[in-house]
Amino acid sequence: MEPSFWHQRWENNKIGFHLGQVNPYLVQNWPDLGLHAGSRIFVPLCGKSLDMLWLAEQGHEVIGVEISPVAVRAFFEENRLKPVVSQQGAFEIWSVDQITILLGDYFELQPAQLGEVEAVYDRASLVALPQEMRADYVDHLNALCPAGPRLLITLDYDQACMGGPPFAVSNEEVQDLYQDRTSLVLLESSDVLNENERFRQQGLDRLVESVWRIGA
Numbered sequence: 001m002e003p004s005f006w007h008q009r010w011e012n013n014k015i016g017f018h019l020g021q022v023n024p025y026l027v028q029n030w031p032d033l034g035l036h037a038g039s040r041i042f043v044p045l046c047g048k049s050l051d052m053l054w055l056a057e058q059g060h061e062v063i064g065v066e067i068s069p070v071a072v073r074a075f076f077e078e079n080r081l082k083p084v085v086s087q088q089g090a091f092e093i094w095s096v097d098q099i100t101i102l103l104g105d106y107f108e109l110q111p112a113q114l115g116e117v118e119a120v121y122d123r124a125s126l127v128a129l130p131q132e133m134r135a136d137y138v139d140h141l142n143a144l145c146p147a148g149p150r151l152l153i154t155l156d157y158d159q160a161c162m163g164g165p166p167f168a169v170s171n172e173e174v175q176d177l178y179q180d181r182t183s184l185v186l187l188e189s190s191d192v193l194n195e196n197e198r199f200r201q202q203g204l205d206r207l208v209e210s211v212w213r214i215g216a
């Protein structure tokens with residue numbers, strides 16, 4: 001999946017993956033990570049997620065990375081935030097108060113550019129990538145954030161019925177991808193097909209959302 005794919009999706013406003021509210025799984029399960037206010041949280045492939053605002057409201061410093069300038073600009077404009085914009089190597093740095101978004105390619109981001117973070121929040125990153133890219137995504141995430149817990153939200157459905165993104169990621173694949181972590185806990189899992197009309201229209205017979213806490 002080339003960067004041009006995501007540029008086109010945002011430019012054409014084909015962003016059904018964007019959630020127009022704070023994710024309820026985040027609100028319910030974030031306290032389970034036991035993080036103190038002031039912790040630095042990384043949100044990969046962040047888009048214009050409102051979850052970043054919620055995390056900042058909890059007292060965290062939030063840093064996201066996003067490849068689409070359309071998404072980054074929309075996040076700040078739609079939330080009436082006036083960022084300071086600067087350049088750091090291949091990345092534009094958009095920053096206001098406790099929120100910073102690095103505009104550029106996640107796979108080009110280096111640990112020194114990101115700095116130390118205490119936790120990772122992944123709602124729409126792993127599921128945004130086809131299977132052949134997911135191991136590389138996790139390997140790079142491990143290099144960027146070798147320590148600290150992660151909250152991961154995945155979707156699973158019959159991939160033969162619908163093409164991604166979001167892509168189907170099974171619980172078994174999550175376990176394979178994160179087998180080197182010290183702990184991997186399935187916090188909750190439920191079929192949410194009845195709540196998602198656009199997925200029912202694709203002919204799916206199940207749509208399972210799972211929430212994981214992943215240790216260092």
